[in-house]
Amino acid sequence: MGNTLHITSGDIAGDSLRKSxxxxxxxxxxxxxxxxPRDPGWPNENTLNARAIFLExxxxxxxxxxxxxxxxxxxxxxxxxxxIYERIVLWFDASLFDQSMLAHILVCxxxxxxxxxxxxxxxxxxxxxxxNGLGQLQPLQLASLYGNYRPVTDSQFQFxxxxxxxxxxxxxxxxxxxxxxxxxxxxxxxxxVTRWLQEQPDPVTGLGCLESLALGAIRGGCEAxxxxxxxxxxxxxxxxxxxxxTLWAKINAxxxxxxPLVRIEGPAERLPQWKSPLDLRHFRIKTLLNKPTSGDxx
Numbered sequence: 172m173g174n175t176l177h178i179t180s181g182d183i184a185g186d187s188l189r190k191s192x193x194x195x196x197x198x199x200x201x202x203x204x205x206x207x208p209r210d211p212g213w214p215n216e217n218t219l220n221a222r223a224i225f226l227e228x229x230x231x232x233x234x235x236x237x238x239x240x241x242x243x244x245x246x247x248x249x250x251x252x253x254x255i256y257e258r259i260v261l262w263f264d265a266s267l268f269d270q271s272m273l274a275h276i277l278v279c280x281x282x283x284x285x286x287x288x289x290x291x292x293x294x295x296x297x298x299x300x301x302x303n304g305l306g307q308l309q310p311l312q313l314a315s316l317y318g319n320y321r322p323v324t325d326s327q328f329q330f331x332x333x334x335x336x337x338x339x340x341x342x343x344x345x346x347x348x349x350x351x352x353x354x355x356x357x358x359x360x361x362x363x364v365t366r367w368l369q370e371q372p373d374p375v376t377g378l379g380c381l382e383s384l385a386l387g388a389i390r391g392g393c394e395a396x397x398x399x400x401x402x403x404x405x406x407x408x409x410x411x412x413x414x415x416x417t418l419w420a421k422i423n424a425x426x427x428x429x430x431p432l433v434r435i436e437g438p439a440e441r442l443p444q445w446k447s448p449l450d451l452r453h454f455r456i457k458t459l460l461n462k463p464t465s466g467d468x469x
Contacts, residue, residue, distance in 0.1 A: 205271035233445020267412035277331035
C-alpha cells in the first residue's frame with residue numbers, strides 16, 4: 172500500500188476503490204451529516220453521544236449506540252492522524268449525502284491543521300444515466316478517474332466551514348443562502364442544499380419530498396417495497412442521496428402519523444430499517460384515504 176489515504180463514502184464505493192489497483196489505504200466515512208444533532212466542526216464527546224443516539228433511532232435500533240460510538244471515535248482518530256500520509260484523496264459524488272460529508276471532513280482536516288488534500292468529485296460518468304453516485308462505478312472505472320483530482324483550495328476549505336455550519340445548525344436562512352449561491356467554491360453544494368430544503372415539511376401536507384414521492388407511489392398502486400422503491404427512484408431527480416433504508420424509514424413515518432396515511436402488512440408492524448432476517452417480499456403497503464396535513468406531524 173502506498174502512503175496515500177483515500178477517503179470516500181459508502182461501503183460499495185470503498186470496496187470498489189480497494190479493488191481498483193490504486194495504491195494507498197481506503198477509508199470509508201459513515202454518518203448522515205445533513206441531518207441530526209451536532210455542532211459545526213470537530214465534535215466533542217457530547218456531540219458524538221448525540222450522534223450515536225440519533226443514528227440508532229434512524230435505523231430503528233438496527234445499529235446500536237455502542238457500535239456507532241466506536242465507529243465515530245475511530246473515524247475522527249483517523250482524521251486526526253491524516254497528516255502522516257503523503258497524500259489525502261477525497262472521493263465524493265454530487266449527492267446531498269456526499270456533499271454534506273465532504274464539507275464536514277474538510278472542516279475537520281482544517282481544524283487539525285491539514286490543508287493539503289486532493290478532491291475528486293464525480294457528478295457524471297460516460298454511459299451511466301442517470302448517475303447517482305460512486306457506488307455505480309466498477310473498480311476500473313474508478314481507477315480511470317484518478318488523474319482528475321484537483322488540490323483543495325483555501326477558498327474551498329473556507330466555504331466548507333459555512334456549509335458545515337448550515338447543516339449542523341439547520342439554519343433555514345443559511346441553507347437558503349447557500350442554495351442561491353453562484354460560483355460556489357464547491358460547485359455541487361447549491362443543488363445538494365436545495366435538495367435538502369425540499370425534504371423540509373410542506374406547510375400544507377407536512378410531507379417532505381421523499382415522503383410525498385413514496386406516498387404517491389403507494390397511492391398509484393405499488394404495494395411491494397421493491398415496487399415502491401423502483402417507482403420513487405424513477406420519480407426523483409439525480410443525484411439521489413437516499414437508499415432503501417432511508418425510504419423504508421419514510422414509509423414507516425407515513426404509517427406512524429396521526430391519522431396514518433398507509434398501513435403496513437407483513438411479518439412486522441414496520442419495515443426493517445437495517446439488516447434484518449425479515450424478508451421484504453412478505454410485506455405489503457396499503458394506502459389509506461386520510462389526507463395529509465401539517466397538523467398530522469407528531
